[in-house]
Amino acid sequence: MRRIAVMGAAGRMGKTLIEAVQQAPGAALNAAVDRPDSSLLGADAGELAGVGRLGVALAGDLAQVLDDFDVLIDFTHPSVTLQNLQVCRRAGKAMVIGTTGFTPEEKQLLAEAAREIPIVFAANFSVGVNLCLKLLDTAARVLGDDVDIEIIEAHHRHKVDAPSGTALRMGEVVANALGRDLHKVAVYGREGQTGARARETIGFATVRAGDVVGDHTVLFAADGERVEITHKASSRMTFAKGAVRSALWLEGRAPALYDMQDVLELR
Numbered sequence: 001m002r003r004i005a006v007m008g009a010a011g012r013m014g015k016t017l018i019e020a021v022q023q024a025p026g027a028a029l030n031a032a033v034d035r036p037d038s039s040l041l042g043a044d045a046g047e048l049a050g051v052g053r054l055g056v057a058l059a060g061d062l063a064q065v066l067d068d069f070d071v072l073i074d075f076t077h078p079s080v081t082l083q084n085l086q087v088c089r090r091a092g093k094a095m096v097i098g099t100t101g102f103t104p105e106e107k108q109l110l111a112e113a114a115r116e117i118p119i120v121f122a123a124n125f126s127v128g129v130n131l132c133l134k135l136l137d138t139a140a141r142v143l144g145d146d147v148d149i150e151i152i153e154a155h156h157r158h159k160v161d162a163p164s165g166t167a168l169r170m171g172e173v174v175a176n177a178l179g180r181d182l183h184k185v186a187v188y189g190r191e192g193q194t195g196a197r198a199r200e201t202i203g204f205a206t207v208r209a210g211d212v213v214g215d216h217t218v219l220f221a222a223d224g225e226r227v228e229i230t231h232k233a234s235s236r237m238t239f240a241k242g243a244v245r246s247a248l249w250l251e252g253r254a255p256a257l258y259d260m261q262d263v264l265e266l267r
């Protein structure tokens, strides 16, 4: 049985992850952690997640539960994940990281830790989005430099980072396929006298509203036709299932930085 710990267990994804672990054959929830000053510490993680008592009390410190798990699933905040990264690295524990909003320098820290522990890191753990990443690579190569490319994403009002990690990953895939450097060609929103659009730019537009789970569209627009590749998530369970699948997949893997494309064998 794969012993799993969930970080950010009282959060939106944390609670869904607890439910997904509970449903997955071969996986067991052995630890659940949230912030040290949480008023929920000591509560039963299963009851928090609405799946019934699991006998796992919510802890406020990862170090307290280190002996209880094999792999940590962390969907929190970059600063929290980076602290946990060091704890897991020292203890030789595998990680599944779904947190978004890392700077390029912070992503480098993930790559460094992955020399010592196996990590699956993905901005989006849904099968559908990972299929879309493959489709986007093909679309960009076929449509080439004859189209304008724009990425539009929408999320719930509580989301704290923008553009979404998924939108940025979609931008990277498209830019790589076209031999462009996303850092040089990305345009994050437009306002005022912008001038005409330069063909090589990749535009990002962000919507934050209500309870939208996660919508992404990549628009390839030529003169005379448009192609749109759209993914809409209607439940966080799609991300949670992918994360738990990754935690199981990591068993016996060598230290390296993997992503969901590896787990799905889409490389």
Ligand SMILES: NC(=O)C1=CN([C@@H]2O[C@H](COP(=O)(O)OP(=O)(O)OC[C@H]3O[C@@H](n4cnc5c(N)ncnc54)[C@H](OP(=O)(O)O)[C@@H]3O)[C@@H](O)[C@H]2O)C=CC1
Pocket (backbone or CB within 6 Å): 007, 008, 009, 010, 011, 012, 013, 014, 033, 034, 035, 036, 075, 076, 077, 078, 080, 097, 098, 099, 100, 101, 122, 123, 124, 125, 126, 165, 239
């Ligand atoms: N890769 C993917 O497929 C997906 C990624 N995400 C990403 O996952 C992350 C979390 O999203 P979401 O669940 O909506 O966010 P939430 O804010 O609902 O959850 C984060 C949880 O972490 C807790 N937390 C804060 N500080 C600490 C700490 N020091 N130690 C432990 N826990 C802490 C928060 O507590 P408090 O609320 O009290 O601050 C909260 O319970 C985001 O970066 C999001 O973009 C989301 C969905 C899918």
Ligand SMILES: O=C(O)C1=N[C@H](C(=O)O)C[C@H](O)C1
Pocket (backbone or CB within 6 Å): 100, 123, 124, 155, 159, 163, 164, 165, 166, 167, 213, 214, 215
């Ligand atoms: O914060 C969210 O909710 C989500 N975040 C991820 C992202 O930033 O891409 C994935 C998903 O779209 C939901």
